[in-house]
Each structure stands twice: as C-alpha cells, then as structure tokens.
Amino acid sequence: MILAPYPIGTAGRPWGEAEIAQWRAGQRRRRSYADDVLRAIDGLRGRFDVEQYGELDYDGESFPLLAIRNRERSDALPVALVTGGVHGYETSGVHGALQFVDRHMADYAGRLDVVVVPCVSPWAYERIHRWNALALDPNRSFRAGTPAPESAALLRLVAPLRGRVLVHVDLHETTDSDETEFRPALAARDGKEYAPDAIPDGFYLVDDTTNPQPDFQRAIIEAVAKVTHIAPADPQGCIIGSPLVSPGVIEYAFVELGLCAGISGAKYTTTTEVYPDSPRATPQQCNDAQAAAVRAAFDYALAHRDD
Template sequence: MTTQLNNDQYPIGTPGQKWGDAEKAQWLAMQTIKRSYQQEVVSKIDALKANFDVEQYGELDYAANTYPLYVIKTRNFDASKATILVTGGVHGYETSGVQGAIRFIETKAQQYSDNFNIVVAPCVSPWGYETINRWNVDAIDPNRSFYANSPAQESALLMQCINGLGIEIFAHFDLHETTDTDNSEFRPALAARDANVQKNWNIPDGFYGVGDTLRPEADFQSAIIKSVQQVTHIAPSDDDGKLIGVTLEQFGVINYPCKELSLCAGLSNATYCTTTEVYPDSPKVDGENCIVAQVAAITGGLDYILSL
C-alpha cells in the first residue's frame, strides 16, 4: 500500500490556510492528460448504438478540451416498469467504475430490460478520467456536489439529465474505487485545500458497499455482497470494526448519509441505492477482476429486486 503523506506535506498552499484562486490555478497547472476518454470510453459508447439509445446530455468545455457527456438507455422506455440508474466515473480516476458501467451495458443490461428501464451514465467526469483525478478543473469534488445550484458542472448536468427523464429512479448503483492514491495524493490534497486535518487513512483491501443511512435496505446490500463474493474478495473491517473510519453495518457494508453529504448516490429518492467500492491496488486482483466485480454488484442487486 502506498505510503501516505502527512497533512502538511502537500506541495501547494500554506499549512493552516485554505486555498484561494492562485493555489487552485497552481494545482490545475500540474495536471496532465494520461489517457484518452475518446478512445477508452466514447468509442465503446458509440459501439452500443445498434442496441441501445445513446443520448448526449451535456458537454464540458475545459480550455483546449471539450468533453461530451452521454447516457445509454434501454429502448422502449415504459413508465410502468421500474427505472434503474447506473453511474460511473463520478470520480474520474476510478477506472472500474467507468469500465464496469460500460461492461454491464455490453453484457447484461438487455437481459434485465424486460423488467426494468435502465439508464447508464458511464463517465460523469471525463476530464477526471483523462487526468486520473478525483476533482474537476476547479478543484471541486463532484461526489460532494449533488445539490441545487451545484458549482460542479459534472454534478449539475447529471442531475438535470436525470430530472429530465420525468421518471422516478427505483434503484441506483454508483460505481467507485478506493485506491492507494487516496493516501498518496487525494487526502493530502484535500487537507491542503481546506486547511484541515485528515484523520482517516484507512484503505480497505477488497470490495465493500456503502448504503444510505436513511434507506439502508440491508438485505439488498447483502445480496450485492454475496454476488460480488463469487468473483472477488470482500474487504474485512479493521481492528475497530470499521471501514474507512465508519462502523460496519454488516459484513462488507457501511452506511453514509448520502443526501446530507451531497453524494451521487443521494441524487434521487430511489428505494434501493448503493455505492460500490473496489480496491484495484490489491495484490489479489487485476483491472479485469475489478470490472467484473462492478458488474456482479449490479446484477446481484437487480436479482434481489426481482426476487421480491
């Protein structure tokens, strides 16, 4: 596991002082393109047009780069069926969230389309995907920005898209990763940006799920864990019975107040919602295993709903 930086070791800013525009500009100047959204994501979305409805719901215009934003939908939307939302890449650097959402559409979505309307937004933060970043260009975390008049374009455009469907979301799967860079980069950057102290440096080794404190749906979360267990390992709790500083609700599951924290998982009033977390830096997995685990999380949850 990557060694963490101390709270005062980040190379931008002055300890004890929040970042201003100058520090944010300095941070942005350090970011570079490391992979292609067009080649790794958009090309796969284009290939889905033969069997699904692909719609552009917005566009991010970031200096020299423009990023179209897409949702993929099963055809013949039927208001009498429950609508399922899958989101990936809210944190753009979390690769299997993006690729897992696409893989689900490619391999599994059609078999569930008789029972559900399915909407997939596979890469909410494409600039973050290309630069391998948690934040957007304004040093804002989109996954803390799902609220009215959001300053994060990524969050605001997705909320506008989902609200524009005119259909209640019944279940929402938000696909994420927890990586070693959380300690080597993102938590220290957060401490520097906000002039606070990061006390949680825990990175669980394995998959875990995050339910909503207000609607935990323990059996739904358990079904997801059982499904994922067939393809990869589940993260054990730490010595205090916690994951990332939060007390375990059940094996492999913690709960967060999603709306209170303005998380993507709280953007609707879905009866069932979960945030998945895989650990791609584990010696027990590889990139493909992480993608398959994300798909297993979705299918496990959908199979549970169908069993009711």
C-alpha cells in the same frame, strides 16, 4: 506513514484562486476519454440508444456527456440507474459500467428502463484524478445550485425520472492513491490537518443512513464474493473510519453529503467500492465485480419492488 507537506498552499489556510490555478496547471492528460469511453459507447449504438445529456468545456477542451438506455422503454417501467466515473480516476467504475451494458443490459429489456452513465467526470478520467478541473469533488456536489458542472448535468438528466427510479448503483473504487495524493490534497485545499487512514483490501458497499436496505446490500455482497474478496473491518471494526453494519457494508448520509447515490430518490441505492491495488485482484476482476454488483442490485430490486 509520514508524508511531506502538500506542495501547494500554506498549512492551515484554505486554497484561493491562485492555489487552485497552480494545482490545475500541474494536472496532465494521461489517457483518452475519446479512445477509451466514447469509442466503446459508439460500439454499443447498434443495440442501445445513446443520449447526450450535457457537455463540459474546460479551457477549450470539450467533453460530451453520454447516457446509454435500452430501447424497450415505457413510462410504466421502473427506472434502474447506473453511474460510473463520478471520480474519474476510479477506472473500474467506468469500464465495469460499460461491461454491464455490453454483456447484461439487454437481459433487463421490458422489465426495467435502464439508464447507464458510464463516465460522469471525463476531464478527471483523463487526468486520473478525483476532482474536476475546478478542484471540486463531484461526489460531494450533488445538490441544488452546485458549482460542479458534472454534477449539475447529471442532476438535470435524472430530475424527470425521479419518482420512477427503483434502484441506483453508483460505481466507485478506493485506491492507494486516496492516501498518497487525494486525501492529503483535500486537507491542503481546505486548510485542515491531514489524518492518515488505512485502505481496506477488498470490495465493500456504502448504504444510506436515511434509507438503509440491509437485505439489498447483503445480496450484492453475496454476488460479488463469487468474483472477488470482500474487505474486512479494521481492528476498530471500521472501514475508512465508518463502523461496519454488516459484512462489507458501511453507511453514509447520501443526500446530506451531496453524494451521487442520493440523487434519484430510489428505494434501493448503493455505492460500490472496489480495491484495484490489491495483490489479490486484477483489473478484469474489478470490472467483473462492478458488473456483478449491478446485476445483483437489479435482480433484488425486481424481486422486491413491491415489498
């Protein structure tokens, strides 16, 4: 695939404030966080507690940041954390999280203190974009002193829970637009050369190189395989440039890379990756896959919490 040079910036030179402003001016609101997400959360308030843990303000646009929790809470229970919409364009991460809450979260009452943050990056959700309004990737920004307000707010929410979090599932997608827009934009922003890669067709997981849990990942893959297909390795034995460590599983260094899945200190952590552009998957299958991944992760963590 040969792409034209990215239309913002000068090749080989990182963006400055002018280029970021130009990029931001080109972003258009394409869907509604209030209609799609806040309204859905309002429909859950009769069964669950909803907590506002922060608020974003970009040029006068305000976005309340909400977490959903089960009501049967106790400091004696382990915490189970679900995050979605860290990348706002990854739709099933948001709606899969909401589906899990609606259909399955009550099943864990009295066994887990469940915290679900369905949309970490609402500005990006509305623009169907990976970055926030500052042209920052929130999922490379989970570290002390972060300039990404979405990441900072979530870090504050999770901080008092650290030490109690047993399992954390971070819901993502890998889309065709990663190659047509987001990775070329990243290369342009950083003044680097863009190196094309293949998009894997199917669901896969990312484990933590510093805390690998292969049996945990395998349990999730087996559950999701009943819902949608699992991504195969490419001819080099990789998925998005990383070697496959087991069917449907690669590894990243969560904390070192500033990834959301590294914020909790949980024993069991994973990042899901659904492929919504596959001709073999529907939007509902993608939501179902995310919800199935969360359920399998929670069930495994509960069964093996003392291992």
